[in-house]
Amino acid sequence: MGQKLTATSTAIIDAEPAAVWAVLTDPELLSQAFFGAKVETDWQVGRPITFSGEWNGKSFQDKGEIVAVEPNRMLRFTHYSPLTGQPDLPENYHTVTFDLTPSGGGTELTISQSNAGSEEERKHSEANWAQVLKSFKQLAER
Numbered sequence: 001m002g003q004k005l006t007a008t009s010t011a012i013i014d015a016e017p018a019a020v021w022a023v024l025t026d027p028e029l030l031s032q033a034f035f036g037a038k039v040e041t042d043w044q045v046g047r048p049i050t051f052s053g054e055w056n057g058k059s060f061q062d063k064g065e066i067v068a069v070e071p072n073r074m075l076r077f078t079h080y081s082p083l084t085g086q087p088d089l090p091e092n093y094h095t096v097t098f099d100l101t102p103s104g105g106g107t108e109l110t111i112s113q114s115n116a117g118s119e120e121e122r123k124h125s126e127a128n129w130a131q132v133l134k135s136f137k138q139l140a141e142r
Helices: 017-025 027-033 119-141
Strands: 005-013 038-040 048-055 058-070 074-079 094-103 106-116
Touching: 005 119, 017 027, 017 094, 017 106, 017 119, 027 038, 027 119, 048 074, 106 119
Parallel strands: none
Antiparallel strands: 005 106, 038 048, 048 058, 058 074, 074 094, 094 106
16 A cells, blocks of 8 residues: 545635634534535544535445544544445545634634545545635635
8 A cells, every 4th residue: 555645725714713613513504515415423522423415426424433622723533435435444534634723813724634545536635625615714704
């Protein structure tokens, strides 16, 4: 196996970290940012998180576990999608981190996703996270 890569996307959002955090932890708003996926969790460390919906005409149910929660600062969870075609093994899970940093009167939001298996997968993930950031910006700034 080759070196695993990390996809990273960052945006400045003209809203306080608490407003960005509210989007991140509100299931209805998060669904809007996550391409309509239904997100279910209680945001407690060690608890499950699931994502369900449709992507490119295929139904999916992704899963993971909440790894770290620091309100208004950072959220980290693992993520596995059967759509990858990879077996449900720990080495096939990504770790997704949302870092919120105050920036002027707003928030710098960085999303990183570790364990990309190829440069193509890394670029694909970065493009998806860039779209998620656009949605976060729109939702938090309104």
